[in-house]
Amino acid sequence: MTETVHLTINGLTVETTRGATVLDAAGAIGIDIPTLCYDPRCAPNGLCRMCVVEATGARLLQAACVTRAVEGMTITTESPRITRARRTVLEMLAASTDLSETPDALAQIAETGADIARFAGGRERRPPVVADNPMFVRDYAKCILCWRCVQVCAEDAQYAFAINFDGRGFDTQIATFFGKPLPETTCVFCGQCVGVCPSGALKPLRAWELEHPDGPAA
Amino acid sequence: MVTPDRITTTTCPFCGVGCKLQLHIKDDAIYQVTSPSDAVVNHGNLCVKGRFGTDFIHHRKRVTTPLIRRQPQTPGGRTQAFDRAAWREATWDEALELVTDRLTGIYAKHGPDGLAAFSCAKATNEDNYLLQKLFRALFRTNNIDHCTRLCHAGSVVALMDALGSAAMSNTAAEVALSDVFIVTGSNTAETHPIIALQMKAAVRKRGAKLIVIDPRRIEMVDYAALWLPLRPGTDVPVFSAIAHVIARDGLANNGFIEARTEGYAEFLASLGPFTPEYAESVSGVDRRLIVEAARMYAGAANASIYWALGIPEHTHGTDNAASLIHLALMTGQIGRPGTGLNPLRGQNNVQGASDCGAMPWHYPGYQSVTDEAVAQMFDRAWNVEPGGLNRARGLSTTEIVGAIGATVRGLYVMGENPMMSEPNLNHARHQFEQLEFLVAQDLFMNETAAFADVFLPAASFAEKDGTFTNTDRRVQRVRQAIPLRGNARADWTIVCDLALRIEARLGRPTAGWAYAHPSEVMAEIAQVLPDYAGIRYERLEGEGLQTPVDDTSHPGTPFLFADAFPRGRGLFRPLEYIPAVEPTDETYPLILTTGRVLEHWHGGSITRNSRLDELFPEALMELNPVDAATTGVADGQPVRVSSRRGTITLRAKVTDKTIAGVVFIPFHFVEAAANLLTLDDVDPRAKIPEYKACAVRVEPLQEAARPSKRGRR
């Protein structure tokens, strides 16, 4: 028997099932909390913090995608504090990463009025394009480190475990074992990673070739 | 960033899983394939072939204009011509008139027995239905079959015998509800990748217990609670021993046996000799594993069995499948979600091609050609004079090949490549050389088409509309995404055009070929195929429908046999152990088993003309380290492999993926065609060849070894 839970979001009462997240509950009543790293096919991790909300009782902002609705919870999805956090994250991200093919980020940048040049001049993440196989290209200059590719290669879908992280902090990158070319890893080129990538960092070779008709991929 | 001109939703043309594809089109070419996360079959997941392997459609080697062989071919003197210089381009008119001439000529001289057709398990239901309609209604022959003969024919015959129905009893996704499931004769991770994902999730996330019964240490073994590595061909002893233990330990479901089956007593008596000790002695499987497997399967609340061609592709393939069916019947693990007997169909539309009657012994819907009432119904449906349709069973593909020169003189091959997929290729090739007339309707000048007199260029799946029926009986839409390439035509339009010409030549009243759109073909199918009675294109828009669909408001059928089997009670049949036909000996000391790899498809027509070939560019023979040591072969070394029938040369991959005594060769590579080695002995009832076991010799050749750098096992 599914237990129901009642909470208040922006003054509206929502009834939802126990175990649902605040993101789900809000979505059910038409409140679209913005997300960037979240994907229904992957376990949510609360990485990007676009979906942060205020919850009474919580000192700090909470990520809606991983916060379970609890009976009596009161949630606010818009506030100056929330806007500041979202906008600043977007501004910093825009200075680190090529967001030109991340529609969700571009939409949020417009929505929050983020100034994408605000942190210009700082370090960028511009690793060289990796084109080590006949199927798809990895352009990590566009990678927003949403983790989806690592997750679908692991237990969210394929159980191939061909990619993971390299390094830590700002310099984190997605990588293979000792940087080996994908054909020398456990990758089976299922392309689940390409299918979930929100930023165009992973792209079919054919699509890449259409975009770069003059040059080789790498 | 490329933006698509359009995105067309269709169904994958590769395997029987039937994933939903979204083809992204720019300038009439596919540049990207995605899949929606809410697709009920695959939830947005794809494999390398569906995701990245549709480039064959645009390959420069694609034939897009009708071709006629310059040099007339004669029986006994027929040659294979890959070089385009040996062909001349023709109009459709000329080509189809030539085909009409020659086919009707043979028909006039030799009657229905003189003609045969190989239909296409990759083509749509509509394509298949119309081809079998043409040959039956116009040429009055039942000599029509397709590659199911080489694939699951043994499973189909056994299931029809025992239950009266030959499809997967449950939906693949129901593995999520199984507590225990057996995977046997199926390298699921490479051949049904998306089903494998669901199996892996069931094990890792829901704690399901997997039992793998296979001669190879396939990837699914990494997820298995038990692995029974049996010697190829010893399935009947192993599964019968499991049945023996179930009975012996009181684990049988007597209520179910009583209420839903017949023949148990005799069957039970026959199990006496199949002790775990006996099974161990013939199969090499530790008896304790057999006992444990029996207890796990029988003791589970919900248990299911999934199998692929390791079971039916034997001279006793029907018996192999029967030994699986017995397990489900004696434990009642059927007729409920999460249970069942689930033969995983290989081709994207082998289920549909079979359903739609591209079979020598059955009309659409598995209705027997020898049944007078059925035959009369089809006489009427196809405007054939009463008693006109042939009331005798036709020849299967293996029989057709054998009959060339004797009775069969003209052969129509639609989308098949028997010159790669037939067993004992030297013999098959010799037979093909005896043909008077050969038509190839295909995408590429493959090994079979190169033998033909006429090449009819067909449309790929992306260039036509129609339906495919996947392995769990889901009829799904195929939608045209790009214009027909060059002068290619959709198979069904070719068949209709040809049929009208033949009718005119033969002076027959028309059987009916005036379809404006494939949906009208399906409307006709629905009238003659009871399980498809409620299928209409409008109803297929979302996620398709799983047959049986009894009428236009019926929602489809996820799992079968809840209350009864189509034949009434499930039938037990005593079995004997018949070993594989060709034992090993001193000259040929190793067992060869054949199969597939993830990146390639069957005869290679499609995948060797795709970037997929770059991922797996050459044939590799799997050789166990023990055998490598005995034969003096290093990883990556070229070897000569010989059987009594032929010889090939390829590189060895030394791996423990195959067990000692068994080598594995995939059959995709023409330069090292595995089927040159295989034997064409067939199961007496299913007529399916023993691809999974023959005897070979391996000899190392000179040339420095080149160890494989491939990352996955």
Place this chain on the structure above:
Amino acid sequence: MVPPPIRVDANARPGHNTFVMTNPEPRRSQLLPALLAAQAADGWISEAAAGRIAAGLGVPLADVHGVISFYDLLRATPGPEVVHHVCVDPACALAGSAGLRQKLLAAGADVRDSPCPGLCNRAPATLIETRGVLTAAEPDARDHVDGDVRWLTALCGRGRPASLAEYVASGGMRAYERALREPGQQVIDEIRKGGLAGRGGAGFATAAKWEAVAAAQGPAKYVVVNADESEPGTFKDRILLEQDPWRPLEGALLAAYAVGANRVYIYIRAEYPLALARTRGAVDVLRMAGYLGPNAFGSGFSIEIEVRSGAGAYICGEETALIESIEGKRGFPRLKPPFPVTHGLFGAPTVVNNVETLAAAQALLERGAEAYCAYGTLKSPGPKLFCLSGDVARPGLYEMPFGISLGELLERAGGVNGHLQALLVGGAAGALVGPEALGTRLSMEDMRAAGLPLGSGVVMVFNRTRDLGEPIRRIARFFAHESCGKCYPCQLGTQRQTEILERAAAGAAMPGDRQRLLDVGWTMTDASLCGLGQTAASVTLSALKRWPELFPND
């Protein structure tokens, strides 16, 4: 049963991938020990060694790569025979780390900048890495230990470690033996009466934590001792483990007994090689003496302690990241809820406690809650360890009752060298305060009321000759280096915060930089996933308020 240690081929030739797995349990939890052992054998972790470890433990290759690349001290490429890790954090900077660095470089040494190795009281500090293994520099140097209470530090500060015999003679292990004869709940009740709160910085009521795990259901429960002490300015746990490991170990045994755990993991940062060696030795001695094992003192209580080494990651001091590290993964903090008390190590109910907390628990249980509460304040009873460093006469470890003021503490440490400009309280995750804070009482409630972080008890002193911009920048660099990279605010914000501060120092501040600092700082504080990000701007923001002149004007 403790799995036998990973054995290394003693006859191996150096540099020839000599690592040999003799205990290939397919358990991911052995990954970090295996990698450390491989590095200890060969000086680095080659691709081949990593591959063998992956195969032996059943861990995917890419995951092994991910783990190697996460931790500072794991090397995937061969390096120099000897590397000097010179601490560049504030206390050592004050003591002349720059000069030390120069000297070493001039002498041709291979030098690496190191984050705080917990030797702030003996600044400037260096660790020596020889063929991939860290050794303590100056192991015999004396730590200054003093204070008005000497319960936790009774046997510390004597320039040598205590033996088990000494510890028992001074009253040790009696609380444990007594507890074994009573129900575990009584231990928890006594802890509750004593009002013990966590000493790692969060200040969570210890009894509540132990109660939750005691009440939880499950086939296994664990106690994890957090000895990853990496907060710049902190060295209390190092001193405890180096000189009196018995006390925190007894505390861990008491905790395990109280909650029904049969296994204790103590995770000690790799930069504490002496603490690692001495704690491992102590555990072996305890086992031989019958305090550990399948049947401790015939009580029926089965308990084992496994000592684990970190590999260079400050984030692994966060309790869930620490758990991830023990499990053989990258030190990514987990989302909370759920909390370790219900879903901790290997998904089981787990108590995670700081070393000092367990030492304090031992002291409380040995002497009784009443005696314990005789010290400190009402809401912060008992003694607390404070780490004094920087411009103070006697840097060292001070054990004082909660409630003394900052000024009193400084006096106890001999006063400021020079004139007081600022104090860093709480560590890098703390705050910079000025002399006006001297009257603030060092208790949890008083510090909270003053809006100041007590943290782990760091008090670092800066006199008026110091440019406060330096420690502020150094702390920003510290966080950028230590950010795990999981959540965006911290992954990006620690980097941007550092850039803005550094360009200001180079005279290249841009218009709007002050507001940038505020936005970045508050975004990290408000929206980060874990405590590291949430406190990464704490010093900067406190300094912006108190010393605005240090920052660019917008």
